[in-house]
Amino acid sequence: MEYMALVLVVALLQSWMLWWQGGMCMLAMVIGEFTWAVGFGTRFGLHTQPDSQGIYIAYYLFIVLSPCAFIASEYMLLGRLARYLKSHRHLLIPPQRITVVFVVSDITTFLIQAAGALLSISQNAKLHTTGEHIFLAGLILQLISFALFTLLAIRFLYRVKTLDPHVWAIDAAKRWHEDWRTLGLVLLVSAVGILVRCVYRVVELSQGYLGHLATTEAFFYGLDSLPLFIAVAVYTPFWPGRMIPGIDKLAKLGCVLGEYWSSSDLT
8 A cells, every 4th residue: 555655656747747847748648647556555455355357457458558558658758858959960760750660669569469468367278378369568568568668768878969969058058957967867866666567567478477577576576666756756846837848838849740751751
């Protein structure tokens, strides 16, 4: 219940900041935090009713699938950051397309995992095994997709620092907790937390539901809950809506630029 309370505190704080300071690209993360907290609540319910299939289904879906929402916000934030810095050329693909490509990937892996999770709780042994394999495939695809995104983000920050030093130092006169470079570091810290969790889930499921990782609660909290909590909580003192002026207007700018790039491709 302690984790549930902590997650709810973070979700409520970020909801307030979203309303006060903006940053709609983080809305998916905030919603995911609330559903994640519900997952912890259902996990507590399993301790009192361990044979309840309904509670188990709710727990598994909320705990395992909520991080897809966290990942979606990470994708959108990098695009906003590139637009704010006007450093689109340092991304392999335009910011608008990064958001579309990776969010579509996130939704796809989400649906694969959801389908696999639902099949894996079947009483039919064949369906149960098929569900495990589908679920594992979804987790692997999610890990690959997010790992590529993380490398893209690292490359972007490195190229801005080395090729555009004036852009890198654009917030040098500001305090460190208002500097865009701090937000860039926060993005990477959050990404590492999510990657740790993704790797853990892939290894856990590859061992099966009765494997050592799946049946040891300490691993769940140390390699799943804690890294994910850090990944979302780290944004609380460094809220993008505060650190990137006019962040929500950048989304509209992205639509205009997206149309421009599309027309450029055609010509």
